[in-house]
Amino acid sequence: MKRRNRAKKPDTMVKFQLMPGTYYVIRPMEHEDILQVAQIDRVAFPGEWVFRTQSAYKRDLDNPSIRYIVVCNKRDVSKSEGQAMQKLPWFKRLFSYERHLNVSENVVGFSGFWMIMREAHIIAIGVRGGYRRLGIGEGLLIATIELAQILNANVVTLEVRASNEIAQDLYKKYGFRVAGRRLRYYSSDGEDAIIMSTDNIASMPFQASLQQLKKAHAQRHRGIFAQVR
Numbered sequence: 001m002k003r004r005n006r007a008k009k010p011d012t013m014v015k016f017q018l019m020p021g022t023y024y025v026i027r028p029m030e031h032e033d034i035l036q037v038a039q040i041d042r043v044a045f046p047g048e049w050v051f052r053t054q055s056a057y058k059r060d061l062d063n064p065s066i067r068y069i070v071v072c073n074k075r076d077v078s079k080s081e082g083q084a085m086q087k088l089p090w091f092k093r094l095f096s097y098e099r100h101l102n103v104s105e106n107v108v109g110f111s112g113f114w115m116i117m118r119e120a121h122i123i124a125i126g127v128r129g130g131y132r133r134l135g136i137g138e139g140l141l142i143a144t145i146e147l148a149q150i151l152n153a154n155v156v157t158l159e160v161r162a163s164n165e166i167a168q169d170l171y172k173k174y175g176f177r178v179a180g181r182r183l184r185y186y187s188s189d190g191e192d193a194i195i196m197s198t199d200n201i202a203s204m205p206f207q208a209s210l211q212q213l214k215k216a217h218a219q220r221h222r223g224i225f226a227q228v229r
């Protein structure tokens with residue numbers, strides 16, 4: 001019997017834990033996430049989010065050449081919390097349940113890229129303020145590279161503001177190198193963009209380094225960083 005390849009349409013791509021009881025799940029973005037992603041985008045990219053309106057996100061999610069993924073934090077409902085909820089009158093239970101759902105599906109980061117031939121071009125990676133420096137951006141970049149590889153990309157590229165050293169440091173850590181410069185690329189303020197690109201992501205040296213970084217990321221953030229495809 002033919003085995004179905006479930007790797008191409010994962011519900012949950014990656015699961016990792018940064019704080020006890022709170023799990024961070026990386027999964028493909030859905031239409032319901034648009035509002036939260038647009039909020040993060042607006043804060044993370046003050047001059048650029050205008051190009052990524054909610055209707056643009058809707059279009060992009062229906063475009064098979066464009067992929068967006070999100071990180072959500074999910075809180076485990078403890079047994080006692082669940083039992084206490086059962087004792088509440090139905091209307092209060094409904095309210096609490098909805099509130100719980102809001103907490104459990106809080107989107108804290110997103111990443112998107114489009115495929116042009118065998119190149120995966122990163123559109124944006126953004127992490128919600130207050131959730132930065134926790135390894136979420138790095139987790140998104142790892143998942144982005146891995147998804148690009150599943151989609152048969154052999155290189156990952158992007159543009160980043162010349163002044164954005166934080167993001168450039170993240171990309172350099174993952175083997176991106178400066179490949180050029182686009183003068184006055186950002187129309188909001190005329191800042192230059194740095195073009196960065198990986199080597200062949202399927203190559204042995206790139207894969208060896210990616211696996212090492214992924215392992216270090218999982219260890220550093222103490223928890224589970226397991227592929228759950």
Ligand SMILES: CC(C)(COP(=O)(O)OP(=O)(O)OC[C@H]1O[C@@H](n2cnc3c(N)ncnc32)[C@H](O)[C@@H]1OP(=O)(O)O)[C@@H](O)C(=O)NCCC(=O)NCCS
Nearest residue numbers: 044124125126127132133134135136137138166167169170
């Ligand atoms: C860039 C961004 C996505 C990083 O997300 P994050 O979750 O805070 O990053 P992580 O905690 O995973 O850090 C991963 C790496 O990024 C770099 N980095 C992140 N924050 C940094 C900081 N404040 N100073 C220096 N380097 C930093 C480091 O290389 C770090 O690795 P290290 O911890 O081994 O030093 C986040 O700062 C952000 O959303 N910025 C605004 C939007 C943006 O600039 N996006 C990138 C352009 S597309």
